[in-house]
Amino acid sequence: MLKTEIKTVLEAARTRGWVSEPDAKRLLSAAGLEVPRFVTVTDPDQIEPVAADLGFPMAAKVVSSRIVHKSDVGGVRTGIETIRELTAVFESFSRLDGFEAMLMEPMVSGLEMIIGAKMDDQFGPVVLLGMGGIGVEIYQDVSLRMAPLGNADVDSMIKGLKAAPLLYGYRGRQAVNRDELTRTLIRFSDFVMAAADMIESIDLNPVMCSGEKCIVADARIMLPPMDGHTAA
Amino acid sequence: MKETSSPSNGPLVQSRPPLWDFKRLFQPKTVAVIGVSLKRERHPANVIFNKIHLRYPVDVFAVNPGGGDLFGRKVYTSIRNLPRPVDLAVIAVRAEYTLDTLKDCIDAGAGGAAIISGGFAEVGRLDLQDQLADLARQHGFPFIGPNCLGIYVPGRIDTFFIPSERMVRPESGKVALVSQSGGVLVDQMTKFAEQGIGFSLGVSIGNKALVRELDLLEYLAADPDTGVIAFYIEGFARGEGREFVQAARKCSKPVIVLKSGKTGEGMRAVSSHTASMAGDYAVFSAALAQHGIVEAVNEFELVSFCEALSCYGEPIDGRVGIISPSGGHGALAVDICSRNGLSIPAFNQEQQNRIRADLSSSVQPIASLNNPIDLTGSATDIDFMAATEHLARSPELDAIILLLLPYTPEVTSDLSARLSRVCRRHNKPLIAYVPHVERYRMLIEGFEFNGVPVSPSIKGAVLMVKALKRNKPC
Incomplete structure (x- = not known):
């Protein structure tokens, strides 16, 4: 229901x-x-298997109860092509105020x-x-x-x-x-x-x-x- | 007169009987004016009593607890003491006495009331008017107001506290105008009268404590004297707008709305793009269009739309044919049409040849017959008749705008009546522009008395066509 x-x-x-x-x-x-298939990750070690499953190019977005407008704080990245980029994005998201997780999904x-x-x-x-x-x-x-x-x-x-x-x-x-x-x-x-x-x-x-x-x-x-x- | 505050602070919509019985209220044969003054000659209640007594075909009684004599007529001490029950009670007593007065009216078997008195929600006394509404609802007793001018029906009743010599009144006709503001109603009545647009009913509903737009929409939809229903609205209560537009869609008559307070927002911080872009007025305007209600964006449009829709009720697509004895006028009209979403389809050579064949010998070689048609300053009645006949028959056009310049030497004064009949015969809406000066009166009336709206400006004529197009859900 x-x-x-x-x-x-x-x-x-x-x-x-x-x-x-x-x-x-x-x-x-x-x-x-x-909606696109998506996975939220809280640990950089989860990135590689998820990326292998969802496939590139990929979008990544910050998940935080304190951030309503994600793109205003640099919390949205699109067109990601490699694991190395994803790891760097995770790194920068994790420094955002109230970071909870990173949402990964294939680009549409x-x-x-x-x-x-x-x-x-x-x-x-x-x-x-x-x-x-x-x-x-x-x-x-x-x-x-x-x-x-x-x-x-x-x-x-x-x-x-x-x-x-x-x-x-x-x-x-x-x-x-x-x-x-x-x-x-x-x-x-x-x-x-x-x-x-x-x-x-x-x-x-x-x-x-x-x-x-x-x-x-x-x-x-x-x-x-x-x-x-x-x-x- | 003060207006009530913003819609969101207004009262919630109360459950109401399906239909009030407004017949005695709007078509009274007997009236009581409660609250006349024996001390202040120009007291509003005295003005009302005097004008009804002298000018309207109704029996009117003056009421004041002190009794006595006003303008040589007896003053009754209470509505309970009148020789018979009245259809309409006009209540003009101080706010604190209105509840008792309303009780008296109900007990005395009155058919309804117009509460002119102020001193309610507009000064923070919502409780006072809620008490009035609760009492009236219990007894199924309709009242207009408070804080309003009340009712005007040409030749029948006028409760406005404005001396007759200061008021410009439209004649009897098909347009009903319901206004939240008394001032706007009086001002519009002046404009309607100037344009020769007749009224079936004018109501100033003031604080609309009991009778609201929706009630009047339902009444007017069924009223045989009303052909077009127009509203001046400041705002609705919670959820009331939705009910109103849904009822208006079911109404077979054109409904026109002029809304004020279009920009009274935007300061409030909103956290979603949708909430920011779907502001109060944007939603209001979209909801009207979605339900086939014609929105007039200003007073000028309101008058034009009412005039056009009181002549033609059928929605059209917006393909316009233009006829004029002046190339300049045609070109100006085309510009205004395209700015207002109306199209001017071109005529092919064959169509042009057929029109040309019927023109007078002097105009035949010089007229320009693409759309807009320029019959030139040599145009005669024959040329106007021929061009109008062809355009009226064309299935590719929805309406004709005729720019008739009466200084064209060969045009006679009975041309307008003849042109009107051509378009009536072919059921094609015709809208005329004629400069409004007294010496062209007969030409103007030749259109108006034959059901063709006339505007004193090119823009007004174009807006009239736009009204016919807008009378359609989109």
Whole structure:
């Protein structure tokens, strides 16, 4: 039962105020979204066997309950090709404040998108789709809809983006798989409806969208303040 | 008049009966004005009593506990002592007396009330208005306000405490406007009157302690006198926005919303990109569009949208044909259309040839018949009729903008009525631009009386077409 699973994970994260990337990805995967295979390591000796299993190129991210925005503190490395690089990355992550573990996963490619959710005071759960990556708030190319979403909502959200032509396969690039993107958004919207009274907002950023799949490469779930209702 | 504070501090949505009975409240035949003053001649309640007494086809009674005589008419000591129950009680007593007064109204069998009095949530006394709402809810007794101007229905009732000679009133028509602010309502009424847009109902709901936007949306959706429902909204209570947009989607009439407080946020630190980009107004605006509600971003749009949608209710795609006797006007209209997401499809040679064949001999060789059509300053009635007829028949166009410059020497004053009938016959929305000066009145009315909206500016005409396009979920 998804709802029970959501509740267990979210309750456990209440005091921290947000759900860590590994836990968030486990929840999303249970909700039917694609996430990369990942392993968290706490000891440099674990790196080699995990790398052999997952394969290069690889991404590594810091896991810490004190670090919400990982890339702001140098806690995200991508395109790693060797064990030696991984060991060096581990070394530098372990010096970060509150270091708990290093998350390792194979690199996924595609167009970087953001899928998000927010509990709006007046309109309830809303879902966001936009162009993702670290520049999201610079470009602000996003569409918003009240959840739950239907197929027609997803179509109009995509059409509403300035960058929509990029998704259709701009200048010979591979088009994003529309069916996969639609499925991803609708499953996400169902997840948001199920979790609505327990969350404040969610960022899936980036979601790597290609001709085959939409894979959630990073995820963060923010929880409402402990004193009952959110003030948002 | 003070406005209530931000939506998130407002009261939660209470459970409510499915539909209030607003009939006696909005279509009263008998009215009591409670709280008239025998000491202050220009007391708001006196203004209300006086205007209803002198100008409206209803029986009106003045009430003040002291009794006596006002403008030569008897003042009753209580609503309980009136010769018969009234449909509408206008309550203008001090805030601390409103609860007892409301009890009296309910006991006396009134049909509803407009509570004009201030001194509630807007000054931190939410408890006082909650008591009023609780009492009214217990008895299924609808009231508007408090802290509002109340109700205006052309030719029927007016509870605004503004002397008649100071008010500009729209005539009877199809637009209902519900406003959280009394000041905005009065100001909009002036603009609607100037544009010749008629009202079915104007309501200032003030602190909306009991009757809120959603209740009025449900009532107006079923009201046969109302064709377009417009709202000025500052904010909703928790979860109320969701209910409102879902109800509006089910409503078969166009719903238009002007929202204020678009920028009153952004200071709050948020920890996710989504929360930062999905701010209160961004969500508000997206939720409206998703449910086919037309958002007017300013007062100018509100007036244009109401006028256009009271003439044409069917949503369109936004392909526009433009006709003008001036190349400059056509070019300006094209610019504004493209900025507003409307397209101007080109006409092919064959289409142009067919139009040209029907033009007058003087215009035939000089007219430019691509879209926009420039009939030149030599244009006659025949040329306007021919171009309009062709465009009205075209399945590739959703609407026609006609830029009619009455100083064109060969244009006669009954052309507008004839053009209107052409478009009505082909069921093609026609929007006209005519400079609004008194000497062109007959041309303007030739459009308006035939159901064609007229704007005094090119931009206004384009916005009217945009309204028809926006009246569609997206």
